[in-house]
Amino acid sequence: MTRSAAGYWIGFAVVLALLVVAPLVLPEFWRRFVTEILIWGLLAMSLDLLIGYTGMVSFGHSAFFGLGMYGAAAALLTVRPPNLWLAILYGLVGAGAVAVFVAYFSTRLRDIYFAITTLVFSQIFYVIIFTWTEVTGGENGLGFSQPAFAIPGVVSARFTPVTLHWFVLAVVTVSYLGLRRITQSPFGMVLQSIRENEPRTRAIGYHVERYKIVAVMLSGLFAGLAGVLYALQNKFAAPDFVFFLVSGEVVVFNVMGGMGTLVGPVAGAAFFFLLRELFSRFFTEYYLIPVGIIFTLMVIFVPQGLLGFLRRRLNQ
């Protein structure tokens, strides 16, 4: 192992250890804050696979996140007793189905046309969810109770805030390592080649659309997983989370934190929520004005994002 690789894994272990200890030492409000950042961070990472690694800006990630939520809700409301693993499975199937659909139609388009298509698709799903009240609960969404953490024959325990945090942390960490490996695989290198020079990538023999479709599907699955976690944490699924503003925020996490690093977008999410927390105390609902100003300044002065300077080391 090279020295910088050792440095990476030491950093990884330290951050992971801090996140393991966090719920034991933080007050309730901040514990919940950290858990939610992990969940939004996973959503932001899933988008980074497209924005940072493939060079495709999606404004439709709220659809995958939302379908993950509603998929989990479907499992938790229809299957007795509520089963955690089924919630994850349904959420992934929901998000995956939407991702196949979106990927098939949107990857034929490039740049702003891709972005607009993803946005339009996510708004279509928003409208369907918002108006199909009998099934989705419409405006009010769906409430449900939390499933237990159960592995048949091994363990069955109700989640406490602390164990739920650990569960979320485990899922997000494994997802991070999985995404990182995907970005470093031959497939991931093709995505980065597409980002660097799409016509050249075609010319050396890659069927670019197929790679993009698989990238969107993978991204959608991880976004859906984040939606499942959010549903588990909050015990509801609501249409607001399918709305395109959520997609926009996730793009902002990526830009603030550093695209193409995977962990940068998590840091971006944390930074964004901290700013929101801070400014909403002084500016109440007008917090977006100072946050917007800071975002603009960052785009001008730190265009590579908070962790952009670590980009090479994080991807080695």
Added chain:
Amino acid sequence: MTPDRLPEPGSPHGNGRGAVRSPILRTEGLTVRFGGLTALDNVTLAVPHGEIRAMIGPNGAGKSTFFNCVTGVLRPTSGRIVFDGEDITGLPPHRISQKAIARSYQITNILPGATVLENVRIAAQSRHHSWSLVRHHRAFVDVIDRARAVLDAVGLGDKEEELAANLSHGEQRHLEIGIALATEPKLLCLDEPTAGMSVSETRATVELIRQIATDLTILIVEHDMEVVMGLAHTITVLHYGEVVAEGTPAEIQANPRVQEVYLKT
């Protein structure tokens, strides 16, 4: 490396004497129109296996357009392209690449933000393992070995960790050729490989092309007449999209029509 070492290819103009080798590339009546402009006009030619074929002609003659058709970037308005006995007319670029046709570009076309090694490695990977998602790309040693061999061949073996964007112009032009070579082509199309190069860089490039030509067929567009005369077995002269002459360098030099349209301009 005398041009007459190779037998004469079948010529579209009827003197098909001694067409011993079967052509690896053949076009029949290739025509490309951009609106009212005919960029390629009924181009019929055959390039035998192992030949270095130069295409010359004034700017706008249709040379790059011909390359764009052969590599699938453009679909010809009419006509056929046959490669290795197979009709490849209108196939998309990635399919053409998989048929073992590669090209370098008149305007440098690389992955500027990737390392020199990665530029070539990703090209080599397009033949093997490109759909693996779970193993690290560095675990596929065969691909890396292939990439390193190509970098050595194009003289960039000691630059593999540099960012491609930081190479000199001449080095980028060689990387361009390296990317094409890494895809293991049978036919390599070089579009003005010495464009913008110094005299010594040009000389090195000619040497490089001569070396790689030992195992593949080369189609080269070049403005530098010294390079063309020194390398080509056969020269095809394009003018306003039409083939106006074809022959050995000596024949082309002596051809009054060619002097009229090209050499004197």
